[in-house]
Amino acid sequence: MTPYTYTIGQRFAKVAAVHGDRPALAFSDGTTITYRALDELAARMATLLRSRGVGRGDVVALFTAKSPLPYIAMLACLRLGAPYVNLDHTSPSERLARILERCRPAALLTDSDLPPELVPALKGAVVLGPGFDPTTLPLDSDEVAVELTGTSPAYLMFTSGSTGFPKGAVISHAAVLNFADWAAKEFALTSDDRLTNVNPLYFDNSVFDLYSSLLNGACLYPFTRDETRNARSLVQAVEAAGCTIWFSVPSMLMYLTTMRAIPAGGLPTLRAVVFGGEGYPKPELRKLHSLIGNHTRLVNVYGPTECTCICSAxxxxxxxxxxxxxxxxxxRLADNFDYLILDDNNLPVASGETGELCLLGPQVGLGYWRDPERSAAAFVQNPLNDRHAERMYRTGDLVNLGQDGLLRFRGRKDNQIKHMGYRIELEEIDAALYAIPGVVEAAAGYWRERTAYGHLVAAVSAERPLDEATLRESLQQRLPPYMIPDRFQILKRLPKNQNGKISRQAVIDLFANPEKAL
Known part of the structure; x- marks a missing residue:
């Protein structure tokens, strides 16, 4: 019987010992790193971080592009018990600074010059890079294993927040190990598998890429942001690498089919194409199925960031x-999950009725980093369990359970939407609009124009002349690109409901029927 491991570092060390000479990472430029080499590089990086005062419980921020560096750094942090957080290069400095202020990192690793606006937010944190080579770092031959438990935080993942401030979900070592074991079983992963990593490292989907591969002896093929922008080149690279498992948001796959980058029978080595993070419209999904469905398993997955990436397939x-x-x-939910479908009174709904999906089990996260109020609202005691403590995550997703035993998505309880795979709280866009001088009223919405792609839209009223260019330029200082509305309307006043509040649905309707604009 294989000894149980309760930290990611222990698990990776065992995998590296078994698969030492096999490739762990392979890049398009030909760079390949074996498991043995990756384990040693992570140990060297851990030595460096420890020498700079980083220890158990300290946050390490990673401001890096896709290269060997962030993968080495993440594994190094996990050895030390220091939760890592990947930062989005494309986000405005103002937003990144607020995330850093919330994280209070002990160290930041970067492979590029740091925007000067971020320096005050670091508040004395050690900044490493750019320009250092992990292969030249010393190795501590007397490395002492850090004592961790499965409940120790492994990483932070920031998502959009309804208050206008991103939320940092905290995921434990035990949650990741449970997830990696589920992935190995669900997709029958072996050391012969080759997984794509087209997802950005600051995005929740990358958790599947990283841990499904490196904790199961498979090889991970990272693709950079530039490499994912050329549809045909990306498909050719995936084919040349012989990748066997793909995971991305549906928008990426729709981009490939729209650009006709996948021929009939293409991507022949892929035995599973996994997609999640947003709905995949059936007309578009059918296009993909007609091209590769005969030789590839197409898998729709679901799961909130707060519950370690995926909970159903x-x-x-x-x-x-x-x-x-x-x-x-x-x-159906993964074996390591339990769930409740609750009504507004925290009671189970009748069979087949719609209610809020609430998740329980070892993949449920630890809360939000340094955010007790929002943690208490989302991570709650199971209301049906009065016998012992049992943490439950309220997803805000409305679902029902069919007679076939399958869960189906029916909407949201709040104003959260999924756009290009990113979870977005419309109130965060509202807050950024209200911060623009002259804006009196503001509301963002999500409008699907009977097409595969939805549109972020926004309407404002103003006390001074404003144009779309000004709005867009101002938002670019506060929001990442994927949160900038595609279309704007500037009105004398925004439509209201019977209670005198701005009607978000009426704002959305204005884009379908612009002649109704006030």
Missing amino acids: YTVSEADFSDIDSLAPLG
């Missing part, structure tokens, strides 16, 4: 296209 079949207007089911 559903394999798409030809029968799913008999109803072209619905989304594919969320499927």
